[in-house]
Amino acid sequence: MQRILILGGGFGGLAAAHTLRALLPTGDEIVLVERRESFSLGLRKTWAITGLSPLSEGRRSYAHLGERGIRWVQSEVAAIRPGDRSANVDGAWMEADALVVALGAHLHPGAIPGLAEHALNTYDTEWLERTSQAVAGFAGGRVAVGIFGAPYACPPAPFEMALLLDDLFRTRDVKAEIELFSPLPMSLPVLGEAGCSLIEGRLEERGIRFLPNHKAVSVQDGRVMFATGPRDYDLILAVPPHRLPPVIAESGLAGEALWVRPDPASLETGFPGVFAIGDCTELPLANGMSLPKAGVFAEAEAKVVAERIVARREGRPPQAKFSGEGFCFLEVGGGMAQLVQGEFLAAPAPRVRLTDPSPEHLEAKREFERERLATWFGG
Numbered sequence: 380m381q382r383i384l385i386l387g388g389g390f391g392g393l394a395a396a397h398t399l400r401a402l403l404p405t406g407d408e409i410v411l412v413e414r415r416e417s418f419s420l421g422l423r424k425t426w427a428i429t430g431l432s433p434l435s436e437g438r439r440s441y442a443h444l445g446e447r448g449i450r451w452v453q454s455e456v457a458a459i460r461p462g463d464r465s466a467n468v469d470g471a472w473m474e475a476d477a478l479v480v481a482l483g484a485h486l487h488p489g490a491i492p493g494l495a496e497h498a499l500n501t502y503d504t505e506w507l508e509r510t511s512q513a514v515a516g517f518a519g520g521r522v523a524v525g526i527f528g529a530p531y532a533c534p535p536a537p538f539e540m541a542l543l544l545d546d547l548f549r550t551r552d553v554k555a556e557i558e559l560f561s562p563l564p565m566s567l568p569v570l571g572e573a574g575c576s577l578i579e580g581r582l583e584e585r586g587i588r589f590l591p592n593h594k595a596v597s598v599q600d601g602r603v604m605f606a607t608g609p610r611d612y613d614l615i616l617a618v619p620p621h622r623l624p625p626v627i628a629e630s631g632l633a634g635e636a637l638w639v640r641p642d643p644a645s646l647e648t649g650f651p652g653v654f655a656i657g658d659c660t661e662l663p664l665a666n667g668m669s670l671p672k673a674g675v676f677a678e679a680e681a682k683v684v685a686e687r688i689v690a691r692r693e694g695r696p697p698q699a700k701f702s703g704e705g706f707c708f709l710e711v712g713g714g715m716a717q718l719v720q721g722e723f724l725a726a727p728a729p730r731v732r733l734t735d736p737s738p739e740h741l742e743a744k745r746e747f748e749r750e751r752l753a754t755w756f757g758g
Contacts, residue, residue: 381407381692384475386456386466388413388441391481391657391677393755396449398685403692405448410475412452412468413441418756419504420748421533421674422708428501428511428616429543437748439756446757456482459630461650477652477688480632480639481681484532484621484658484672491527491620493598498525498617501540502532513614514544519554520613523603526561527595528620532658532672534567535709535719537618538578544616545585546712557587558610560603562594569668570719574733581711621672627659636661643724644700646684654687656680662703665726675705676723678751708744709733716741 383399385392388411396411403409419438426432444451458467464478486503488495499513500506501524524541541559548555559582565575566582566589582589597604602611623638632648633639638661641647646654657677662670670676680701687697703724710716718740721731734740 381476382474383407383409383477383479383688384464384466384473385409385411385479385481386459387411387481387483387657387659388415388418388451389481389483389657389677390674390751391483391681392479393418393751394678394681395479395481395656395685396444397447397755398682399688400448402685402689407692408450409448410450410452410473411441411444412454412456412466414453414455416440416442416453420751421502421536422744422748424501424504424507425536425540425543425710427507428514428540429547430511430515431543434504434507437752439752443756456626459626459632461630461632461648461653464650464652476692478654479681479684479688480627480648480653480655480659481657481677482624482627482659485624486619487622488527488617488619490622491595491598494527494595494617494619497598497600497602498615500619501537501616502618510616514547514616517548517553517555517614520556521611522555522557522614522616523610523612524557524559524616524618525595525603526559526563526618528618529561529563530661530669530672531618531621533707534569534671534673535707537561538566538582539708539710540616541582541587542585542712543710545587558590558612559587560590560593560595560605560610562592564591566591567719569664569671569723569729569731570733571731574719574731577733578709585712621658623659627655643703645687645697646680646701647687652691654684656684662724664723664729666728668729670703670723671707673705673707675707676703679705703729708740708747710741710744711736714738714741716744718743 639655686699706720715736
């Protein structure tokens, strides 16, 4: 009997656990460590904040994993020892034949003075109720959708947020002046100038002002301070800075880097039998950028890792490789969405395109959620 230990129950962790369960003998133990009681897709946060659909409709309990042959341990990961493929869970060291690190990115609002006190965190589910209440009660004025650091998870999400907020305020006849600022030089750099101009043009058409190259240095009550000076707002919706989870940094898995850098094809780290997937990693692209932090990539990476673990168990040379193909949805309001899709690891540069908006893409986004919840949790 072998034990596979998976740290983190997001896209990557869940996909790895289910793929392994389908491929390994029933006697092998698959353990998933996740501190939260329930899972929901990240897209749910934007829907909840803008009043389109509550988080509860897309929430599922990790307790259902037991019915599917996966042992869920609800706990924080206190420490990781990659050298012997073990983690400290519930005060005890748990060893494994293979270790999959899928702990995502750590939200770090404290990196910007005043952010936690004076802005609403749109990426933290614990903030969802107060954020959605603030949006629902907004009577008009200046709104900021602020990207306070890069890289961050789901790059299209802030742009989607701004467009859906505009839809909401127009429907309610609320006079709002929306600005979206980013420290990056363009909206979604991986798309290149042509793709970014389409997104930024859509914002302009809707009267949403986009401020690139705007790195916030602090936040005060109703004010964001930039190097170029302050800007005042009545509502500040923040994408907080993201950092490597401290437990990973302390393990040595990332070395001196800001993120874990596994082999791009196999996702294996410098420690044999230890893999890192999802938002805690940094995979370089041929043009010098990094692979976007998105659930669809974590899911694809997880399947590669699972297949490589199974091959080794069976004494076969591992063949599965991560291709870098993927997509993200960008909801644009009016019942439509676009796709950002392509071959992100292609050389000499990523081949990525932005589709035209359509109701079909929005329905595909909804089906994307339904399929994964049904696959991972049943029902």
